Amino acid sequence: MSYISVRNLEKRFVIREKRQEGALLRGKKTVRALQGVSFDVERGELLGYIGPNGAGKSTTVKILSGILTPDGGDVTVGGRVPWKERREHVRHIGVVFGQRTQLWWDVPIRDSYDLLKDIYRIPAGDYRTRLAELTEALQLGDLLRTPLRQLSLGQRMRAELCGSLLHRPELLFLDEPTIGLDAVSKLALREFLQWENRQQGTTILLTTHDMEDIVALCPRVMVLGHGRKLFDGALPDLLGRYDTLRTVTVNYEEPEAVPELPASIPLARDGKNLMISYSPQEYATAELIARLQAAGTVRELTVQPQNIDRLVAAMYREMDL
Amino acid sequence: MRAYLSAFRMRRRLEFQYRGAVLGGVVCQVFFGLILIAIYRALYAGKPQAMPLSQITSYVWLQQAFFRMLLASDPELMDKIRTGSIAYDLCRPLNLYGFYYVRIMAQKMTGSLLRAVPMLLFAFLLPEGWGLMLPASAAGLIWSLAGLLLGLLCVSALENITMGFTMRTLDSRGMQALLNLLMMILAGNILPLTLFPDSWQRVITLLPYAQLLDAPIRLYTGQTAASEAPRIILIQAAWILVLAGIGLLFWRVNQKRLEIQGG
Numbered sequence A: 001m002s003y004i005s006v007r008n009l010e011k012r013f014v015i016r017e018k019r020q021e022g023a024l025l026r027g028k029k030t031v032r033a034l035q036g037v038s039f040d041v042e043r044g045e046l047l048g049y050i051g052p053n054g055a056g057k058s059t060t061v062k063i064l065s066g067i068l069t070p071d072g073g074d075v076t077v078g079g080r081v082p083w084k085e086r087r088e089h090v091r092h093i094g095v096v097f098g099q100r101t102q103l104w105w106d107v108p109i110r111d112s113y114d115l116l117k118d119i120y121r122i123p124a125g126d127y128r129t130r131l132a133e134l135t136e137a138l139q140l141g142d143l144l145r146t147p148l149r150q151l152s153l154g155q156r157m158r159a160e161l162c163g164s165l166l167h168r169p170e171l172l173f174l175d176e177p178t179i180g181l182d183a184v185s186k187l188a189l190r191e192f193l194q195w196e197n198r199q200q201g202t203t204i205l206l207t208t209h210d211m212e213d214i215v216a217l218c219p220r221v222m223v224l225g226h227g228r229k230l231f232d233g234a235l236p237d238l239l240g241r242y243d244t245l246r247t248v249t250v251n252y253e254e255p256e257a258v259p260e261l262p263a264s265i266p267l268a269r270d271g272k273n274l275m276i277s278y279s280p281q282e283y284a285t286a287e288l289i290a291r292l293q294a295a296g297t298v299r300e301l302t303v304q305p306q307n308i309d310r311l312v313a314a315m316y317r318e319m320d321l
Numbered sequence B: 001m002r003a004y005l006s007a008f009r010m011r012r013r014l015e016f017q018y019r020g021a022v023l024g025g026v027v028c029q030v031f032f033g034l035i036l037i038a039i040y041r042a043l044y045a046g047k048p049q050a051m052p053l054s055q056i057t058s059y060v061w062l063q064q065a066f067f068r069m070l071l072a073s074d075p076e077l078m079d080k081i082r083t084g085s086i087a088y089d090l091c092r093p094l095n096l097y098g099f100y101y102v103r104i105m106a107q108k109m110t111g112s113l114l115r116a117v118p119m120l121l122f123a124f125l126l127p128e129g130w131g132l133m134l135p136a137s138a139a140g141l142i143w144s145l146a147g148l149l150l151g152l153l154c155v156s157a158l159e160n161i162t163m164g165f166t167m168r169t170l171d172s173r174g175m176q177a178l179l180n181l182l183m184m185i186l187a188g189n190i191l192p193l194t195l196f197p198d199s200w201q202r203v204i205t206l207l208p209y210a211q212l213l214d215a216p217i218r219l220y221t222g223q224t225a226a227s228e229a230p231r232i233i234l235i236q237a238a239w240i241l242v243l244a245g246i247g248l249l250f251w252r253v254n255q256k257r258l259e260i261q262g263g
Helices: A057-064 A086-090 A109-119 A124-137 A153-165 A183-200 A211-217 A235-240 A285-294 A308-318 B002-017 B019-046 B053-065 B075-083 B086-090 B096-125 B138-169 B173-186 B198-204 B214-221 B226-256
Strands: A004-016 A028-041 A046-050 A072-077 A093-097 A171-175 A203-207 A220-225 A228-234 A246-252 A267-270 A273-278 A298-305
Touching: A004 A057, A028 A057, A028 A072, A028 A228, A046 A057, A046 A183, A046 A211, A057 A072, A057 A171, A057 A203, A093 A153, A093 B086, A109 A124, A109 A153, A109 B002, A124 A153, A124 A183, A153 A183, A183 A203, A183 A211, A203 A211, A211 A308, A220 A235, A228 A235, A235 A308, A246 A285, A273 A285, A285 A298, B002 B096, B019 B053, B019 B096, B053 B096, B053 B214, B075 B086, B075 B096, B075 B138, B086 B096, B096 B138, B096 B226, B138 B173, B138 B214, B138 B226, B214 B226
Parallel strands: A046 A203, A046 A220, A093 A171, A171 A203
Antiparallel strands: A004 A028, A004 A072, A220 A228, A246 A273, A246 A298, A267 A273
């Protein structure tokens, strides 16, 4: 049996509506956040979980971490049912909610860690080695004596990660860990997650809206929409279906040069550059480049696949999300 | 157990960080104490009451000194509930009620002790008829300290019930304002319970709010004789069990139906 097994997971939320005019009581509306989601995750996998806002990603994570009780379906994580054996279950997992904090605001982060050590009953020796290892990997050494409130967002996320991994969880949930981080912090964070995954064999389930996170980290990706699983597989397979457009940017020595192209291929001018969007299935790349070269002396030419966010947007559109 | 102790220590430390708040609290409570005593002096000047004035002034000072034990809710815990950071605490291998209970207790204990020590010193130095008198007897002092500790456990359990309501309404103001008003009156902070009519007192002193400060203060001033003390302690202990039981159940139900809203 796989490490995480989810079968027909269902969760409903009852939402009180605004009172209608003339009505005595407020109406209720049931939102079906999850409508029969099933999947399996093996130990040591790094799995990306994507979907538009409100798709049910966080609900899944909350059920898997034992916070929420589902309305239907079966879930086991490492042989345990999260919401039934909550205390035993949470001992083995770590969570990072990108927009919330677990560390104490007004005290040095080291003291928050000391408290976590007691909460998870980490032996003193193991705590020391693990903390040293994590502070080095996350570059937190100089910050341990700094109160959380004085840290920048990127430093704070690193500090949160360290806190969530002190007790060597088998399974780590990351809910939008790179939200609001600058490029350097994002890269460092991704590198760290790969390191942790390889070094400790930690199973990582990542929800994010940043497709770069998925590209960099997750061999496997799951797409959720309207509470249903829409895709489960490798990212290239997913994108292959939507990745139809390429953009060519070309810069000529001669400013007046215009290549001869079929009317179906739009041509746009951006300063000195010409931008051409085409579909490689409809028009061969080699043919296109030959035509571009025929029109003048090419100073520079780049071919780019479509922006991944656009791909995902196209995918969500087609899946009617 | 260690985790709860650690959380207690952490919260206690935090209270030491807010020294400005302590100073402000002391000044404010001393001011209130003096005003209240001036009012009772004026009342007594017109019509002397059965109860000696020095007992009233002692009562007022002790109430003011431990004001922070009654009226203090942890803004951080409220924020956690409001913002959903409580999700983290739900992912800990701990009993959530116990975890919050020790934090509240640490805050109330440290906060009130930091304010009480300088205030009581000040009140001792005031002349009779204004200040705090010495305890009625050594036994009375010891019983009142025991009573104060039980009062602390009791008020922490009450606060956790209020917190339970906050978990439901996501807003601390409504239910808390109501329960706090009830507490300030029935705990004897606004008017000493000893000044209520005797028939009222028989009922009020049995309610949980009277166990917080009124019971230990009476042991201190000698209005409750030391021989009566075991009965008082028993009432306090019974309320602690009942309130903690209600709180635990309330939290368990809350945890089952909890939703962490938004992403």
